[in-house]
Every structure is written in C-alpha cells, then in structure tokens.
Amino acid sequence: MRVKIRKGDKVEVISGRLDDKGKRGEVIKVEPEDGRIVVQGINMRTKHQRQVQAQGRTVAPGKVRFESSISISNVMLICPRCNKPTRVGLTREADRVIRVCKNEDCKSNIDE
Secondary structure, eight states: OOOOOOTTOEEEEOSSOTTTTTOEEEEEEEETTTTEEEETTSSEEEEEEOOEEETTEEEOOEEEEEEOEEEGGGEEEEOTTTOSEEOEEEEEETTEEEEEEOOTTTOOBSOO
C-alpha cells in the first residue's frame, strides 16, 4: 500500500500513549517498509549512554532523549489549508499524483 505521509508533513497523534495523544508534530523520517514514522517531539525515549572512547574521540555519558518510531495508523495528516486532521485521497493530474484533503468543507490539494 502506498504511504500517504511524507517527510516534512504536519501530523496529529490520534491513538497510542495517553501523554502523546492529541499532540502535533512534524515528520522527521518515514519507514514505508515497516509502516512506521518518526515525529518530532512525539514518543520520546531515554537511553542511558555509557562513556565510550573510540578512534580518538570520547562520547560523554548520561541520559540521551530521542524520538522513537510510531505506527502510521496512529497518526492523521494535518491539512495545511483547513488545519484539521484529515484522511488523504489521491488524484492524478497530468503526469503526477497529488494528495487531496478528504474533509467535506476543504477538498484542497495538500501538495501545493
């Protein structure tokens, strides 16, 4: 199935962890083969990093916070025109495929 969310899109979390539900963020990375995306500021994880010395450089120890991936089915794309979460439709225009907002009031092109 074709992934309708791309890097740089604004999305809203619609299901999952309660502290992330309803939050909005920008897509940093898309993993279409796994059906997952990484969203800025969403699904934050903490890794306890040990001090490492390799090839003349030192990595400082401590806690490292980073975004973990989230399933594409748990987010909805935010339409840039109506600023609401929306389902995405695809239409053909000449030689390319364009994403379209499916809200009844909007129906605008998302890729403008």
